[in-house]
Every structure is written in C-alpha cells, then in structure tokens.
Amino acid sequence: MSHLDLFERASELAYRSCLPHVSIDCAVFGFHESSLKVLLLKMKGFDKWGLPGGYVKKDENLDAAAYRILKARTGASNIYLEQFRVFGQTGRSEHELAHWPEHLWQKQRFISTGYYALVDYTTIIPVVDRISEQCEWKDIDDLPDLMMDHQDILHSALTALRRNIHYSPIGLNLLPKAFTMPQLQKLYELILGKKLHRGNFQRKMHGFDILVKEDIVPVKTSHRPPIYYSFDIEKYNNALKYGLRQEW
Amino acid sequence: MSHLDLFERASELAYRSCLPHVSIDCAVFGFHESSLKVLLLKMKGFDKWGLPGGYVKKDENLDAAAYRILKARTGASNIYLEQFRVFGQTGRSEHELAHWPEHLWQKQRFISTGYYALVDYTTIIPVVDRISEQCEWKDIDDLPDLMMDHQDILHSALTALRRNIHYSPIGLNLLPKAFTMPQLQKLYELILGKKLHRGNFQRKMHGFDILVKEDIVPVKTSHRPPIYYSFDIEKYNNALKYGLRQEW
Missing domain, CATH: 3.90.79.10 (Nucleoside Triphosphate Pyrophosphohydrolase)
Incomplete structure (x- = not known):
C-alpha cells in the first residue's frame, strides 16, 4: 500500500x-x-x-x-x-x-x-x-x-x-517512588533550564507540604545515608487541583 | 421578527x-x-x-x-x-x-x-x-x-x-495612566481575593522593574504627597511577552 x-x-x-x-x-x-x-x-x-x-x-x-x-x-x-x-x-x-x-x-x-x-x-x-x-x-x-x-x-x-511548575507539583510520574532531594532538584533544574540554590529549593519544597520522609533502613556506610522522600498522593492530587501554596 | x-x-x-x-x-x-x-x-x-x-x-x-x-x-x-x-x-x-x-x-x-x-x-x-x-x-x-x-x-x-498575575503585569488597561502604589495593590488584592502585605507588595512590584516614578508637582498640603507611578510601556510589553522575573 x-x-x-x-x-x-x-x-x-x-x-x-x-x-x-x-x-x-x-x-x-x-x-x-x-x-x-x-x-x-x-x-x-x-x-x-x-x-x-x-x-x-x-x-x-x-x-x-x-x-x-x-x-x-x-x-x-x-x-x-x-x-x-x-x-x-x-x-x-x-x-x-x-x-x-x-x-x-x-x-x-x-x-x-x-x-x-x-x-x-x-x-x-x-x-x-x-x-x-x-x-x-x-x-x-x-x-x-x-x-x-x-x-x-x-x-x-x-x-x-x-x-x-510554580503551581503544580511535578515528579510523580517522572521519578522513582522514593527519591532524594538532589534528584528532585535536578528535575526542576532541567525543566527551568537553570541551577537552583540548594537551601532555597529544599525550603520551598518542604513549604509545599507534599513530601513524606521514607523510612528506608540505611546500608552501613562511612557516609551519611541519603534521605529518601515520596509524595503524599492525596496532598499531591489536591495541589494538582487547587495549586501549590503561593505567597504574594 | x-x-x-x-x-x-x-x-x-x-x-x-x-x-x-x-x-x-x-x-x-x-x-x-x-x-x-x-x-x-x-x-x-x-x-x-x-x-x-x-x-x-x-x-x-x-x-x-x-x-x-x-x-x-x-x-x-x-x-x-x-x-x-x-x-x-x-x-x-x-x-x-x-x-x-x-x-x-x-x-x-x-x-x-x-x-x-x-x-x-x-x-x-x-x-x-x-x-x-x-x-x-x-x-x-x-x-x-x-x-x-x-x-x-x-x-x-x-x-x-x-x-x-505572577508572570504577567496587569494594570495598564485597568488603572489611570498615573497611579499610586495603594491603587495598584487594591487591584491585585481584588484579583487575588485577599489582603496583601504592603511592604512585600511594594518590594515585589519594584523588583519587577516595570514602574516609572512620575514627576507630579505636589499640591501643598500638610500630608506627605502621594507618589505617582506609571508603567514603562516597553518593559511592560516585554514582561507580557517573556514573563515577569521569577525566583525559584
């Protein structure tokens, strides 16, 4: 044909x-x-x-x-x-x-x-x-x-x-179920096309109140074990619907 | 008919x-x-x-x-x-x-x-x-x-x-050519449906760099004369096109 x-x-x-x-x-x-x-x-x-x-x-x-x-x-x-x-x-x-x-x-x-x-x-x-x-x-x-x-x-x-990205959470379909703050920040940096300040990013993300700290038993290493997070699905979906908290 | x-x-x-x-x-x-x-x-x-x-x-x-x-x-x-x-x-x-x-x-x-x-x-x-x-x-x-x-x-x-309102300037068609900061704030408050903090609002608006201070000769009064602003049309139009400066 x-x-x-x-x-x-x-x-x-x-x-x-x-x-x-x-x-x-x-x-x-x-x-x-x-x-x-x-x-x-x-x-x-x-x-x-x-x-x-x-x-x-x-x-x-x-x-x-x-x-x-x-x-x-x-x-x-x-x-x-x-x-x-x-x-x-x-x-x-x-x-x-x-x-x-x-x-x-x-x-x-x-x-x-x-x-x-x-x-x-x-x-x-x-x-x-x-x-x-x-x-x-x-x-x-x-x-x-x-x-x-x-x-x-x-x-x-x-x-x-x-x-x-300022109003809607992202990451749920893009990241593994449990992820680290640096992984999440990398995703935001890619979409925004610029480097972000680590401390500000963390503060802002925690302020959105959509993350849950995961209880992952750390493997014994000489380094400090990374902290893993996941999304609180209910809060995440609410934020999709009503927007993330904004200050003006 | x-x-x-x-x-x-x-x-x-x-x-x-x-x-x-x-x-x-x-x-x-x-x-x-x-x-x-x-x-x-x-x-x-x-x-x-x-x-x-x-x-x-x-x-x-x-x-x-x-x-x-x-x-x-x-x-x-x-x-x-x-x-x-x-x-x-x-x-x-x-x-x-x-x-x-x-x-x-x-x-x-x-x-x-x-x-x-x-x-x-x-x-x-x-x-x-x-x-x-x-x-x-x-x-x-x-x-x-x-x-x-x-x-x-x-x-x-x-x-x-x-x-x-976080990305696009507003006011050009809604306010008189010269306006005061309280007038502009009132407009934002109406659209956002909430009271805004005066100092934060001013800081944010000045940060957008779209306002020009007007030289209006004040009428002599016992009060401090109000400051009038107008929009810098070129910067305003650029902000319409490319968005206002955002921090993340």
Whole structure:
C-alpha cells in the first residue's frame, strides 16, 4: 500500500467518526539520566518529525480524546495531561501537505489544542502505528527538524510547563517512588533550564507540604545515608487541583 | 421578527462564513471603585446571562476572531487578550437549546476556546447586538444565573488570571495612566481575593522593574504627597511577552 493510500484510509475513517476542524497535539515529556526528552514521531513519506496528535470523536470529550491519543502512542494511562494552548492560525499545514489531494480529511484547516504530559521514561514503549514509521524519544537540547508549527507548539509547551511548575507539583510520574532531594532538584533544574540554590529549593519544597520522609533502613556506610522522600498522593492530587501554596 | 427567526438568520450567516464546531467565549474584566466586574449579556428569549462569544471565520486566525468579537461588544481595540482554556465537553449546550430546531448552526457541538481580557471600565460602552437584549457589567461577587457552562468558564478565567498575575503585569488597561502604589495593590488584592502585605507588595512590584516614578508637582498640603507611578510601556510589553522575573 502506498503512503498516500494509507492516509486515504485514515481520512475515510476520520470523516465517519471525528469532528472536523478540531485536532489535538501532545508534547510528551520524559526524564532520563539528567536530561529531558520529548516523544516524537515520523510519518510515512515525511522527512520531518512531529508531535503525536489526533482528532476528536463526535461524541468524545476533548480531554478524553487527548488521553486516548496518548495511550495509543505510549500504552500509558493514568498520566497527568495538561492543556496549555490552542493553535488556531490559518495555513498551519498548508506548506507541508501542499502535494496532497484536496479531498483528504488531513487537508482541512484544524484548530489544534496542545496538551503536555509528564511520563515515566522507563515504563513507556513508544508505539509506531500504521501511518508512522518511527516513534522515539529525542533530547530536548538536540531536536530534529519539526513539521508544520510543531516547533512553536513544543516551545509553547515548555514555556507552560516552566510556568506551571510554580503551581503544580511535578515528579510523580517522572521519578522513582522514593527519591532524594538532589534528584528532585535536578528535575526542576532541567525543566527551568537553570541551577537552583540548594537551601532555597529544599525550603520551598518542604513549604509545599507534599513530601513524606521514607523510612528506608540505611546500608552501613562511612557516609551519611541519603534521605529518601515520596509524595503524599492525596496532598499531591489536591495541589494538582487547587495549586501549590503561593505567597504574594 | 420572532427570536427564533433572528437566530435562524444568524445561523444561515454562520453556515456560510464560519468554521463549524469551533467557538470562542470571552471573560471581559473591568475594575471600578474597588470592585472587579465582568461583562455579561442576555440573549433574546433567554432567562440566563452569558459571556460574550462568537465563531471563527473560515479564513480568520483564532486570536483575530477573539479580538473581533471583543471589539464588536465593547468598541475596544488594542486590548490585551489571553487564551486560558478550551472547553470541549460533550453536551455543553444541550440542555439550554433543547427546544431549538436541529438544523440551526447553534445546535451543533462546539469546542470553545476561552479568552480573558482586562479593560478600562470607564471607556467601554457595552454593545447590544441584534440577538441580545442586554449587555452589562456585573460585579464578580454578585453574579446572576449563567447559561450553559459559562459559570465554569468564568471561574476558570478567574483562576487563570490569578495564576498569571505572577508572570504577567496587569494594570495598564485597568488603572489611570498615573497611579499610586495603594491603587495598584487594591487591584491585585481584588484579583487575588485577599489582603496583601504592603511592604512585600511594594518590594515585589519594584523588583519587577516595570514602574516609572512620575514627576507630579505636589499640591501643598500638610500630608506627605502621594507618589505617582506609571508603567514603562516597553518593559511592560516585554514582561507580557517573556514573563515577569521569577525566583525559584
């Protein structure tokens, strides 16, 4: 089957089941060995990479569609997804799809809602579907060429993530269940793109009141054993819902 | 002309010129005499009030549509608008429009992007259009019943505004050109819904480096004359674009 035949088939399916003009793009971030990664895919017949995305079924909530799309790509459910912006410029895909026949679903104008997700890098197996040939983690500091306005979308996702880090707890899907303060700080530093002061960071994190000290029996060493923490799930979820404590 | 005939006419127009399934709702906030107001309208034949909104033309950018809708309601251009969330639940308008004929444009499912705006209460004249019978400022603490999911949208707009106040400067459209620190603090307190510490507030505001001290020759009084400030427009606009300085 040629690439275009595959997209033709996908087009017919979408016409039957999806809302026209409405799409979703997902920036899926993972944390691995002190670097921040994003999940990208390459569709058949395209040179450039893109963010995983999809459409919204006629009787499906927008957020539910985002969860379905993420699950299809990563196998992961129970992942925290956050809407961050809508991309509604005209001509978003014109250049990229110029050679495609007009009747294809994919050629219409789409208003795309961007979602970002933070996932556990180690438990995710990127899924290649029928219309893509690669789906891989790429380092945020070493990205390939991105299609359409996906560079903007990704940049906007990172900006939103950096802002929201002041209000929303992060780490639950990104760190092991028990972690040390330096591990948590490293994650924050990667997202914020800067070094943080150790004492201030600890004070701030404890102030959020979402950490529990773990009782891990230390192995006997000559060094002081590290202190392990985990998240208090109830407080963490409350903070996701209502925001972390802020001072003004 | 009956109310339904009016909506029928609006429906025909929209089918010709707008993208199906895509809509916009605006939460327009104004500041007046120490209270925060929101612009609401009442459509003909409806009991409940709603946020001003509209549709997106086939060849129009989403943000441009939001500016057009805001301008039509308020006469105001050059207003800072901020996207804050997409409302994509199924059945958002089902209950409210249950008695309307199926073929009407307004009956379809809409994925609505929410924008909020901060405007100068004193210079805005709310505009009543053909399909609405009232358009008025309502106090945020004394709201009438709202239609559809507009209560959620408004609540979500306020939440976003409260979050963004940490990153985005506010005041330029809400305060007189020259203002005092207590005036600015009052505005922040209204939006945040709490009293702020005077010294901390001043320190924080000065830290943002967007204020200019005004040289206003004081009238001779027995009191210490108030200090007036204005915004440094270039720095203010940069802060809108890149965010206010944050410490972590």
